[in-house]
Amino acid sequence: xxxxxxxxxxxxxxxxxxxxxxxxxxxxxxxxxxxxxxxxxxxxxxxxxxxxxxxxxxxxxxxxxxxxxxxxxxxxxxxxxxxxxxxxxxxxxxxxxxxxxxxxxxxxxxxxxxxxxxxxxxxxxxxxxxxxxxxxxxxxxxxxxxxxxxxxxxxxxxxxxxxxxxxxxxxxxxxxxxxxxxxxxxxxx
DNA sequence: CGTTTTTGACCGGCGC
DNA sequence: GCGCCGGTCAAAAACG
Numbered sequence: 001x002x003x004x005x006x007x008x009x010x011x012x013x014x015x016x017x018x019x020x021x022x023x024x025x026x027x028x029x030x031x032x033x034x035x036x037x038x039x040x041x042x043x044x045x046x047x048x049x050x051x052x053x054x055x056x057x058x059x060x061x062x063x064x065x066x067x068x069x070x071x072x073x074x075x076x077x078x079x080x081x082x083x084x085x086x087x088x089x090x091x092x093x094x095x096x097x098x099x100x101x102x103x104x105x106x107x108x109x110x111x112x113x114x115x116x117x118x119x120x121x122x123x124x125x126x127x128x129x130x131x132x133x134x135x136x137x138x139x140x141x142x143x144x145x146x147x148x149x150x151x152x153x154x155x156x157x158x159x160x161x162x163x164x165x166x167x168x169x170x171x172x173x174x175x176x177x178x179x180x181x182x183x184x185x186x187x188x189x
Numbered sequence: 190c191g192t193t194t195t196t197g198a199c200c201g202g203c204g205c
Numbered sequence: 206g207c208g209c210c211g212g213t214c215a216a217a218a219a220c221g
Contacts, residue, residue: 108194110213123212194219
């Protein structure tokens with residue numbers, strides 16, 4: 001609980017904020033600030049969060065052009081709004097296991113092979129009805145040691161206990177981010 | 190028996 | 206219009 005204080009702001013500030021600067025993304029290849037958590041977890045926490053201010057439909061694009069991963073936001077070219085708030089977070093974690101327990105129960109609804117990645121991409125959806133939070137898990141195209149996990153939306157329900165109690169210990173790198181205070185609905189009107 | 194995984198099909202957007 | 210590409214659906218299997 002050293003680096004606890006699990007708040008979204010903390011995370012956003014402490015890590016990296018992704019702007020929709022897809023224009024000059026070639027300049028700075030790595031949008032990710034790798035911060036090794038000294039926690040007891042076997043995986044390293046390295047995260048990149050996207051700016052939800054735009055309410056965009058972000059596209060996580062893995063391009064090997066510059067041997068880098070870049071996240072592009074289609075703020076202008078919004079295809080469809082992300083149900084659940086439109087929050088997108090991308091975690092880059094060094095782990096041997098692709099799917100790790102973040103405290104929520106997910107149901108895999110698809111697997112697809114991406115062009116720029118030799119590894120397939122897994123699509124998960126929150127098992128809770130009425131919760132349209134989706135999760136995308138894939139291994140890094142260049143570093144297969146890393147797992148790229150994307151979250152879409154915000155859970156409108158309480159965390160679902162699973163086999164593990166990571167959320168209870170706040171040891172899960174993702175759990176704290178996904179534990180919305182109470183105003184997670186963010187103006188649902 | 191209920192739920193989840195699996196896997197190919199399907200579909201929509203975009204580029205050519 | 207067609208093919209590519211990424212995302213989702215859905216039927217059957219697999220799993221508890």
